[in-house]
Amino acid sequence: MTPCPDCRWPLESHDRDISFHLPDELEDWSAEELAEKTSRLDTFLHVKPNRFFMRALIPIHLHHDHIVVFGAWLAVDRPTVENASRIWNTPEYGSFSCSGFLANALPPWPNIVGAPLTVESRHLEELPYAVSSSDAKMNEIVNSKWSHQTVLNSLAEIT
Numbered sequence: 001m002t003p004c005p006d007c008r009w010p011l012e013s014h015d016r017d018i019s020f021h022l023p024d025e026l027e028d029w030s031a032e033e034l035a036e037k038t039s040r041l042d043t044f045l046h047v048k049p050n051r052f053f054m055r056a057l058i059p060i061h062l063h064h065d066h067i068v069v070f071g072a073w074l075a076v077d078r079p080t081v082e083n084a085s086r087i088w089n090t091p092e093y094g095s096f097s098c099s100g101f102l103a104n105a106l107p108p109w110p111n112i113v114g115a116p117l118t119v120e121s122r123h124l125e126e127l128p129y130a131v132s133s134s135d136a137k138m139n140e141i142v143n144s145k146w147s148h149q150t151v152l153n154s155l156a157e158i159t
């Protein structure tokens, strides 16, 4: 374990990937309910009759170039999912961008669930990344640098 000069967490815990299994609104559903009402591919999730989600990466930049990436769900509309799944794994995905609403609470900012979020592709083989938001707080979350404690303390409670 290497101590960090800026916080009480070891340096090894400063760069993390944390994935949410499901959108928060489905968290309490039973396996039967999920099987009956949802259909799921790796990246897309359809909840009958008309809720659609897709996966996206939300990078949280910490001071001194550390990064915590949340693999979260974005609530989107049907045309967005149809378009995204059509161009997935094609070169067209390279210029993919869409907007939706964050469907998971981020541990450092639990109230941010539901915030609007725009994502875009950066690498052909990766999920789209969150880049901006019309919500001032959400925009700050993805475009600012954060103290180690703000982010890592909250993660200690969930992992």
Ligand SMILES: [Zn+2]
Pocket: 004, 005, 006, 007, 008, 009, 014, 148
């Ligand atoms: Zn630190």
